[in-house]
Amino acid sequence: MTDDSEQARLVDALAQTAFVVTSALNRIASDNDLSLTQLRLLGVLRGRRPQMSHLASHLGLEKSTLSGLIERAERRGLVGRARSATDGRAVEVFLTEDGDALAARVQGDVRLAVLPGASGLSSAERNHLTVLIEKLLGPTLL
Amino acid sequence: MTDDSEQARLVDALAQTAFVVTSALNRIASDNDLSLTQLRLLGVLRGRRPQMSHLASHLGLEKSTLSGLIERAERRGLVGRARSATDGRAVEVFLTEDGDALAARVQGDVRLAVLPGASGLSSAERNHLTVLIEKLLGPTLL
């Protein structure tokens, strides 16, 4: 096999992985009345209490986009906002009790969704796959 | 390592792969003034001339969603629509010359984007990774 077609096959496999995993995440989000972005938001907020600005850059969103996102999540009772005690301009975001419970449920759903696919691999293969992915993503992050 | 934490690590690696690859695809799409959905659309249309209904189910979209998507792509001169010769209800979609050229460029960009990450792996590792991903996605598709 030439290096070129190897490359193409890996690219296709990665792209397909992205679409399949994203589809699964989208379905899980939908089943819980969430968008994919809100699912990410809940995941990021577990155990954290970031400022709006930090959260925006972590999610790769504009601050105005995040304002809207948080506004809708807050209206649904999933997150709360509080003025920072040390910086009068800053606002901290946190999960409510309901939001944390939902985040926990969603995380469980995600793990369940991967189970059937993973069961086709041996334990050694799963570990090897994990290591290879980590090695691929590690240095340059594409 | 317990099976549970193995599982969690694989799930995390897959989710991270999805986000990283999706981010890269989004950036490439943006650089070419496309949305991620339009990038997918161009990829799917290369060398094909599907009906609206088939295209919608292939992309996992509602027919009304696809109508809007195609309408915008058509307005930009990337795709065309034509009534089916054999079924007066059906509409076929195809890439214009401009659309095909853009699709080719985008495909090249995607391959370039994966290069740096892939270069951290040996040829044998790349092939093994590809095989494992294909095995994971193959049977159940999550």
Place this chain on the structure above:
DNA sequence: TATTGTTATACTCTATAACTATA
């Protein structure tokens, strides 16, 4: 009647630009 596609409507996500308040 069933299928194919479009249109109307509504909501989320997204960005840019203008604004307010604080540092």
Place this chain on the structure above:
DNA sequence: TATAGTTATAGAGTATAACAATA
């Protein structure tokens, strides 16, 4: 002046429901 956040505006993507044309 610079930073943190919100609001106004606009456009894309998405779905549901109602509709028209064809099978």
